[in-house]
Amino acid sequence: MDHKAKIALLAAISTFMLLAGLTCADEIDPYPIKSTYTGYTYSMDQKVQGNGFFSTYQNIDVSSLGLNNSAHGSGSYDVDTKIDSRKGVKFDEKIDDFKSASDRGTTFIESADFTYAPSSMKLGKYSLPIIFKSKGMEDTCLKNYVSGVSMNAKFSYADTLSKNISAELYWKNSVSSGEFEATLDSETRTRLNLEAAFSGKGHVGVLNLDKSTGYSDIMMDEDYSGTFYITKNLSHNAVINKKVEKDDWLPCCSGGFADMNYLDRKPFKSATGVFDCSCFKTPTEAQFKRVYS
Structure with a gap:
């Protein structure tokens, strides 16, 4: 085989390999990406029951919606907690898959019973028992930075505490654009429902700040010390609908x-x-x- 024939053969082989590679690539990814979306869902369902010392902390922050729940004490403790949170996506049971969503939020449900009693604990084989004398404390706080609303319920120095509490933070935000105007639709909700019987100290508070002035439109501050039974249903809703006219193209x-x-x-x-x-x-x-x- 002469030199020109070798060159022609190598060129043919290279062309074939290139076409084969392109064909394989098409077979690996034949469908181009049309759209993408990101988000997450979180769920927790738990039950805790026992005697001794306990300390818990939960914090959830979903795009300007913050929920914080903490508790500690020594004695008898029985609690059921359920938390659901999502952002940017939601599960569609009809298609059995996740899909994009313009809303986000968190729901919190808890039922707790506590009775104070000193508890001892040994940290090592030869260590002396450590006595824990921590009265009960439970604190649930909601912060909605979209509407400027915060709600909280706190119980401290509790000898006994029996409570049922449910809370919700929700925000839906959508923007649509037409030929002559753009529209912003926003809806946000803050909710706290409480039923509690306790012996100790209790606090319930609500604050709604005006973003333009920095002053409070709504403020509630309640403190209790002794033995009380309290029920509260707190809810705040805010709706925003804003339309903005578009400038004409290249205005003179x-x-x-x-x-x-x-x-x-x-x-x-x-x-x-x-x-x-x-x-x-x-x-x-x-x-x-x-x-x-």
Whole structure:
């Protein structure tokens, strides 16, 4: 085989390998990505029952919606807790899969019974028992930074505590754009329902701040010390609907072409006198005079 024939054969082999590679690539990923979305869901369902010392802390922050729950004490403790939180996605049972969602939120449900009693614990084989004398404390706090609302229920120095509490933080935000205007629709909700019987100290508070002034539109501050039974149903809803008119394309005498970036303007060459109204001359008389009969 002469030199020219070898070159022709190598070229043919290279072309075949390239085409084969392209074909394989098409077979591996034949469907291009049309859309993507990110998000998450979180769920916790638990039951704890026992005697001794306990300390718990839960914090959930979902795009300007914050929920914090903490507790500690020594004695008898029985609690059921359920938390559900999601952002950007939700599960659709009809298609048995996740799909994109414009809303987000957190729900919290807890039922707890506590009775104080000193508890001892040995930390090592030869260590002396350590006595824990911690009265009960439970604190649930909601913060909605979208509406400027916070709610909290706290019990401390409790000898006995029996409570049922449910809380919700929710926010739905959508933006649509038409030919002449853009629309913002926003809905947010903050809810705290409480039923508690306790011997110790209790506190319930609500605060709603006006973002423009920094002053409170709603403020509630309640403190109890002794033996009490309390029920509270607190709810706050805020709805925002805002429409903004769009500027006309390249408006005369208000920027337009002159406000464009140089790199964006370059393909269109010069438009001096077209969009900046520099070619306009004030007439000395009306072009179409009024005719009086």
